[in-house]
Amino acid sequence: MRIVQACVKLGLDFVCVHTAADAHSGHVRLAREQGGPGSLYRISSYQDANELLAVADDAGATALHPGYGFFAEDFRFARRVTERTRALTWIGPSWRVIRDLGDKINTKRLARGLGVPTVPGSDRPLYDEPEAEEIAANLFSFQREQDVARPVVLLKASAGGGGMGIEEIHDIDSFRMTYRRIRNYAKRQFGDEGVLVEQRIFDFNHLEVQILCDRHGGEPLHFGTRNCSVQSTGRQKRIEVAPGFVPAELRYSFDAAAVLEAVKDHSLAIAREAGYDSVGTWEWIVTPRGEPFLMEVNTRIQVENGVSAVISRIGGKGGVDLIAEQIRCALGERPGYTQKDITFEGVGIEYRLIAEDPDNKFTPWAGRIDSFSWESAPWLSVHTQVPTDEPYQIPTDFDPNLALAIIWGKDLAEAKARGLEFLDKLVLGGTDSTGVELKSNVEFLRHKTENLLVF
Amino acid sequence: MKDVKALLEEMKSAPYKLVEVAAPHTGVVEHVLTEPGTKVTGPQGSWGERPGTLLAHLERERNKKAIRAPMRGEVEKVFTEHAGRFVEAGTVLYTLRHYLTKDEVIQEILKKTLYLFHAREQAKYYFFPEADTKIKAYGPQSVRVRDGQDLFIVSRMKRESVLPYSGPEGMIYAVYFKDNHSVEAGQPLIGVCPPDQLPLIQDVVNRVKSEWEERG
Incomplete structure (x- = not known):
């Protein structure tokens, strides 16, 4: 849309x-x-x-x-x-x-070449079970050496994305069964059975840097950071907040401002080195000690671009549209502004309204939406494919995403208050074929709003 | 116990079904067969290696795809208004009148006699790898199922979950879904034949084979 x-x-x-x-x-x-x-x-x-x-x-x-x-x-x-x-x-x-x-492995290699920290683990997709098992065993040993109390290793579908095809193992004995499950899933869903083995880092924050480059080799630009740490158990994002941290409002145990600068600088360095020429997202893990690790680069516009746009100002003006910027640059136009012209104001929150049951492992709910409405506000934009004037049957071929709601506030406190106001006034109802009432993540979003950006 | 004779009589009273042949994807249509009433054949041979009657061509990305009759019958209607035009996926190009074959009649009656295990929700269904391997190698009747056995992988909204079989123990006699095809809630996934039903199933097969007259 x-x-x-x-x-x-x-x-x-x-x-x-x-x-x-x-x-x-x-x-x-x-x-x-x-x-x-x-x-x-x-x-x-x-x-x-x-x-x-x-x-x-x-x-x-x-x-x-x-x-x-x-x-x-x-x-x-x-x-x-x-x-x-x-x-x-x-x-x-x-x-x-x-x-x-786009290949997680190449990105990792490129990043390492530039001295950018990446998550410990395999640096190529693994197709050989014994080799993958050996790497997993080494990662368990490494974590034990680091005094990690409960070491965990992640197995990921190499061709996957969006949190799909990721499972964790807590001991090497469960490796084979999980590896085979991921491999089969990867083959069915992505047509490639390559598996990545990585150390699982706990209690991290998931940050993103929004990048824009033109097709003329101009200096890469960034549109700030986002914090996407509120996720489902399947590691799919549910709330995004821009900027990634708010050191002016919240206290962190590390220098949050320096971390935000570091991830932006690293992202721009990779974009420059790779000759990036469009909109893209650099995804980061930040540990509780404030160590950033590059996770991957999404070489596309992401749905959450709007939360970065809502806090961005170009030449002091709002109404930034990153998709329009992407199209302009692809058609050969130059941005017409530099990094100095891009400033940031306030805090943006994006809620992903989804028909799912957070109390039951975020199981998707499929049925008919009968009522869907919200109260308009100048600080709110809602993007939805669901009609508000007639019932809507949720297709089962895709995720049951209902809407993205983007809220702006002059600071985190105001953005949160407005976010809760939006959720309070939201009307969302429906039933499935067996008469079961719609399940949605509204309560989950409300609950998570309280501690946004706290780390 | 089902009355097989009555079921067969019911089928005899309505031995046809109308089949729509739709564009499987977008493309420019070129009708080859344009006369209503023309007899057509579906794929033939042990492996369906002899294709059905050519009905039309659908050209997309400089690839001409043959649209063939999916089954035997005669052309009921030709949608000639699409000739030479770019059509959307799913556009109906022909309607065929198909006279049910013995196998189809058997399958229809078996649907009413076998124990049917239904899809709980609209999703894509796959067999568990162990059952899948057996079915692909030796056919569905090589797999015996029992209540509580993990039998299906349900793929919906990019998530997968396990669906155990529930029902009487027996062999899988018929499979009603295909890999990577969405199945609507309530549609049968498999037909299971409990051991004590085998004579009835045999009776169905024998009666249809002797009593159903196939038409060209």
Whole structure:
């Protein structure tokens, strides 16, 4: 939806694709409203590259935005889009950059080469079980040597993302069973059975740095940091806050301002070295002692970009739209401003409203949304595909995300108060096919708001 | 005990089904078969290696894909208004009238005689790796199931969970889902034949084989 809105804002024509299951989604309605019936195409699958390209050709499109999903980080698809006979402009990093940074392993190597700290563990996807087991055993030994009371090792699907395909083991005896489960899952979901083995760092904060680069080799810019530490048990984000820490309001046991500067500087250094040329996110783990470790680079625009945008000012002006900036840069424009022109004001909170049961391992809830409304406010923007004027059946092919609510306050206290006000006034109801009432994470969000950015 | 004869008579009273042939993906349609009433055949051979009658071509990304009849029957309707045009996925191109085969009749009646284990929720279903390997190698009837056995992996909203089988012990006689296809809540996943039902199943098969007349 925000891509359509950005196109409208920039005065660009667009076409949208949707699957049969998504026929009633908000992006379909918005595209119909803003672009007319000719702006919509029903395709068989979002994961079929041929569908997207065939539609682009039929519509006469000149550029392609891959959205937030898997294609956005698929360098083969990006290469195909830009190197086919009827080439299209790829709205994202060039395929070489996606290839180099989209792979967690390459990123790790590049980062280590620049002296940027990374999480201890394997530096390539592992396909050999005994080798992976040996690395896991070494990580357990390493943690014991560091006096870690309960050492834990993470097994991750190398091709995964968004918290999917990650499990932890507490002793080497459970390695094989977990390894095989992750490997099979990775093969089913991502088509690649490579597994990463890493040390699990506890009680960390998950920070992100929002980067923007142009296609002319200009100096990389950052739009500040985000803290994405409020996550589900499956390590999927539920609340994002910008900036990443607020040393002016909260006390930290380490120099939080210095950590924020360090992660920004490291991120810009990697972006510079890699020749980054679009919007991207650098993801960091920060330990309770204030040590930052680079986790990975997301070579795409992320859904949480809006919380960085809401606190950003360019030349003192708000209303920053990072998707529009991404599109402008992809089309060859220069940003027209430098890092000095980018300032930050206040605190942003983004809530991910999801139909799920936080008390039951965040199990997704699927059913029909019957009522959904909230009270408008100048400090609030809500992005949702769920209609507010008619019932909506949640498709089961995707996560049951209902909306993103972005709240701004002049400081953390005000942002939190406004966040709670939004949640208090939110109306959200529905039932599933067996009559069970909608389960959502609203209470979880409310509960977590209290201690946002406390570390 | 089910009345197999009555079930068979019910099927005989409505021996046809209408099948829609839709564009599996987007592309430009070129109709090959344009006359309603034309007889068509579905895939044939032990492995379905001989494809069905060519109905149309669907061209996308300079690849021409043949759209073939999925089963035997005759053309009921041709949607010629799509000829030469770019169509969306799921656009109906033909309607076929299909006369049920013996195997289909057996399957339909078995659905009413076997113990059916249903999908609890709309999701993609997979067999547990052990059962999956056996079924792929030796067919569903090589797997015996018992109450409480972990049998399915349920994949929904990018999450996977285990679904144990519940019901009478027996062999899996029929599988009603495919890998990577979404199954709606309430649809059967497998049909299980308890040992004491085997004679009835055999009766179904024998009766249909002797009494059902296949039509071209």
